[in-house]
Amino acid sequence: MEINWYPGHMAKARRLLSDQLRRVDVVLELCDARLPDSSRNPELEKMIAGKSRVLLLNKADLADPNLTAAWLRVFRDQGIEAAPFSATSGKAKEALSLIDRAAREAVERAAAKGMKKTVRAMVVGVPNVGKSTLINKLHGSGIARTGDKPGVTRANQWVNISPYLQLMDSPGLMWPKLTDQTAARRLCYIGSVKDDVVDLPMLTICLLEDLLAVRPEAACARYRIADPDLRGEALLEEVCRGRGFLMKGGVCDYDRCCAVVLDEFRAGKCGRITLELPPKRKEAPRAED
Ligand SMILES: Nc1nc2c(ncn2[C@@H]2O[C@H](COP(=O)(O)OP(=O)(O)OP(=O)(O)O)[C@@H](O)[C@H]2O)c(=O)[nH]1
Ligand SMILES: [Mg+2]
Structure with missing residues (x-):
C-alpha cells in the first residue's frame, strides 16, 4: 500500500509559505500529541528554522499523558518551546501566554522604539491537526472553518484576535512525497490523509x-x-x-x-493512546565521570 496525497492547494500553500514566514513574528506549530514524530513535517521544520516558534502537542486529550510528558522533555532538550494542548477543551489563555512569551523579544524591540507592536503569528501543521479549531478557540467564535477531515482550510486567512495579536490560519501541509510509509500510515490513522487515496x-x-x-x-x-x-x-x-x-x-x-x-x-474511543514512543534521552553525566 503506497500512500501519497499532495493536492494542488497544498502545493500552492507551500510555495507561499516562505514568503509569508518573513512577515510573521511567531510560528505556532501544531503536531498531534498521539504522533509527536510523524505529525511534524520535516519540510516545515526546515522552513521555520530561526523563527520564534512554539510547538503545541494538540489533541493531548486523546494521547497518553505520561508519554506526552516524556515527549515534552525530548523537545525541550532540543531547545524547542513545547506544550500540550487541546484546542477543543483547553483554555485559550494558556495558548495566548505561550504566544506572548514567544513574541516578547519582538514586542520589546518595538517598545524600545516607542511603538506598541501588533504581533503576527502563523499557525502551521499537517492537515486535520486542529489549526482552525485553535484559532476559533482563541477568537472565541467559529470564524475559521473546521471539520474532521483533512484539507478543510484551503487558503491562508488572517484573524484578528485582539488589536495587538493577529493569527494566520493556513492549509495543512503534507510532504510532496511520503518516503517513510510507516509515518504515512500513522498519518492516515489520525485523518491527515484523505481516506479516498488509501x-x-x-x-x-x-x-x-x-x-x-x-x-x-x-x-x-x-x-x-x-x-x-x-x-x-x-x-x-x-x-x-x-x-x-x-x-x-x-x-x-x-x-x-x-x-x-x-x-x-x-475519536479516542479506545482510550488515550500515543502511537510513538519518545527516543531515549541521553543520561546526564554523573558527577564522578
Ligand atoms: N479531541 C480533540 N479534537 C480536536 C482537537 N483539536 C481539533 N480537534 C478536532 O479535529 C478536527 C480537525 O480540526 P481542524 O481545526 O479543522 O483541523 P485543521 O488543522 O484546521 O485541518 P486542515 O484545515 O484540514 O488542515 C475537528 O473535528 C476538530 O473538532 C483537540 O485538541 N482534541
Ligand atoms: Mg483548517
Missing part, C-alpha cells in the same frame, strides 16, 4: 495490529478479539463478526467495519 481494509488491519501491540487488552475488549495473535485479514474478519458488522447471509460488511474502527480510534 486502501481502507489494509489501513484498518494495520491500525488494529498497532492497537494490539500498544494496548492489547483494550483492543481485544473493544473489538471482541479472542486471539490477540491474530493478524491480517483474519483479524479484520474477527472484528467484523465480533462487532456484528454483517450483511445478509452473514457476509462481513468490511466497509462499515473499517469506517467504524477508524472513526473510533480518531
Whole structure:
C-alpha cells in the first residue's frame, strides 16, 4: 500500500509559505500529541528554522499523558518551546501566554522604539491537526472553518484576535512525497490523509495490529478479539463478526467495519493512546565521570 496525497492547494500553500514566514513574528506549530514524530513535517521544520516558534502537542486529550510528558522533555532538550494542548477543551489563555512569551523579544524591540507592536503569528501543521479549531478557540467564535477531515482550510486567512495579536490560519501541509510509509500510515490513522487515496481494509488491519501491540487488552475488549495473535485479514474478519458488522447471509460488511474502527480510534474511543514512543534521552553525566 503506497500512500501519497499532495493536492494542488497544498502545493500552492507551500510555495507561499516562505514568503509569508518573513512577515510573521511567531510560528505556532501544531503536531498531534498521539504522533509527536510523524505529525511534524520535516519540510516545515526546515522552513521555520530561526523563527520564534512554539510547538503545541494538540489533541493531548486523546494521547497518553505520561508519554506526552516524556515527549515534552525530548523537545525541550532540543531547545524547542513545547506544550500540550487541546484546542477543543483547553483554555485559550494558556495558548495566548505561550504566544506572548514567544513574541516578547519582538514586542520589546518595538517598545524600545516607542511603538506598541501588533504581533503576527502563523499557525502551521499537517492537515486535520486542529489549526482552525485553535484559532476559533482563541477568537472565541467559529470564524475559521473546521471539520474532521483533512484539507478543510484551503487558503491562508488572517484573524484578528485582539488589536495587538493577529493569527494566520493556513492549509495543512503534507510532504510532496511520503518516503517513510510507516509515518504515512500513522498519518492516515489520525485523518491527515484523505481516506479516498488509501486502501481502507489494509489501513484498518494495520491500525488494529498497532492497537494490539500498544494496548492489547483494550483492543481485544473493544473489538471482541479472542486471539490477540491474530493478524491480517483474519483479524479484520474477527472484528467484523465480533462487532456484528454483517450483511445478509452473514457476509462481513468490511466497509462499515473499517469506517467504524477508524472513526473510533480518531475519536479516542479506545482510550488515550500515543502511537510513538519518545527516543531515549541521553543520561546526564554523573558527577564522578
Ligand atoms: N479531541 C480533540 N479534537 C480536536 C482537537 N483539536 C481539533 N480537534 C478536532 O479535529 C478536527 C480537525 O480540526 P481542524 O481545526 O479543522 O483541523 P485543521 O488543522 O484546521 O485541518 P486542515 O484545515 O484540514 O488542515 C475537528 O473535528 C476538530 O473538532 C483537540 O485538541 N482534541
Ligand atoms: Mg483548517
